[in-house]
Amino acid sequence: MRLPARDACAEVVSCPYCTTSSPLYFSFHSRMFHRCHSCGLIFDGQWSEKDESYITYYQNSYFDDHARAQLSGQRTAIYRHALRLLQRHKKPGSLLDVGCGCGFFLQEAQECGWQVFGVDPSEKSVAQARALVGENVLCGTLHDVPSDQRFDAITLINVLDDMVNAWIQLEKLHDLLAPEGIIYLRFPNGSFHSSVVRMARMLFRTQLMNPFVVFHVYAITPRTIGRWLGDKGFSPIRISNAPLTGGTELQDQGAVVRGARRAVSLVTETVFKGVERLTCGRWVWGPSVEVIAGKGRGCHRP
Numbered sequence: 001m002r003l004p005a006r007d008a009c010a011e012v013v014s015c016p017y018c019t020t021s022s023p024l025y026f027s028f029h030s031r032m033f034h035r036c037h038s039c040g041l042i043f044d045g046q047w048s049e050k051d052e053s054y055i056t057y058y059q060n061s062y063f064d065d066h067a068r069a070q071l072s073g074q075r076t077a078i079y080r081h082a083l084r085l086l087q088r089h090k091k092p093g094s095l096l097d098v099g100c101g102c103g104f105f106l107q108e109a110q111e112c113g114w115q116v117f118g119v120d121p122s123e124k125s126v127a128q129a130r131a132l133v134g135e136n137v138l139c140g141t142l143h144d145v146p147s148d149q150r151f152d153a154i155t156l157i158n159v160l161d162d163m164v165n166a167w168i169q170l171e172k173l174h175d176l177l178a179p180e181g182i183i184y185l186r187f188p189n190g191s192f193h194s195s196v197v198r199m200a201r202m203l204f205r206t207q208l209m210n211p212f213v214v215f216h217v218y219a220i221t222p223r224t225i226g227r228w229l230g231d232k233g234f235s236p237i238r239i240s241n242a243p244l245t246g247g248t249e250l251q252d253q254g255a256v257v258r259g260a261r262r263a264v265s266l267v268t269e270t271v272f273k274g275v276e277r278l279t280c281g282r283w284v285w286g287p288s289v290e291v292i293a294g295k296g297r298g299c300h301r302p
């Protein structure tokens with residue numbers, strides 16, 4: 001395993017994926033993010049120190065911190081969109097949702113005819129998911145999924161950028177896919193969120209945009225995910241702008257912030273989808289990215 005330098009305050013640290021020296025790009029709530037000019041990865045310079053704390057957080061605290069959003073069903077539209085996209089490329093078969101939470105996506109998939117499996121580190125979430133879709137929900141991480149199992153489809157919805165060594169997780173996904181299987185990924189677009197923060201600070205010297213951006217262990221860019229998936233043997237790969245959640249993560253913030261987030265979401269989604277179409281899919285710069293990637297022939301080119 002390649003490790004970055006441990007000194008998070010250093011101006012330059014090694015990219016954890018390709019080891020290229022990566023300068024400090026911006027700070028966000030006392031966290032130092034660096035950008036690799038070689039592979040495009042934007043990463044928290046302290047990531048290696050966060051491994052256990054991140055897993056512990058998702059085991060013990062995530063459910064309570066986000067229970068209302070998890071239980072409210074406000075992401076149903078996102079889940080149905082992901083299923084429609086999956087089913088353009090694959091008939092319903094076996095499906096594993098990694099980081100399945102309370103199982104609402106699995107429930108939607110089950111109703112569409114998929115045989116569903118889930119894995120999540122939170123015991124509370126897993127109990128909810130089992131009540132919804134049955135016992136095929138494992139309490140643990142991706143690496144607890146038995147390596148001899150195979151799935152026709154694997155989904156990670158707003159999960160990958162929170163996984164330490166995300167590229168190694170992609171290797172495990174590739175191994176778990178049945179021949180001609182496909183994966184669906186959704187995550188915040190690192191290019192968009194980092195640019196918003198940097199532009200707001202440079203032009204207006206303000207941190208008011210902070211509630212509108214998302215940073216976890218990594219800020220994954222379209223260029224980075226394309227390289228990771230290609231390196232791990234996925235093909236074909238389709239990367240595009242994803243429809244937005246409209247601010248469901250901001251329920252603890254005021255009505256003004258939530259309303260502004262929804263308005264910004266609507267405008268940005270429309271603009272960036274338009275730009276993506278005009279550039280024939282070459283410019284994917286919206287707030288959220290989705291990816292369909294196949295394992296060999298049989299996955300119709302998206």
Ligand SMILES: [Zn+2]
Pocket residue numbers: 015016017018019020036037038039040041
């Ligand atoms: Zn790199």
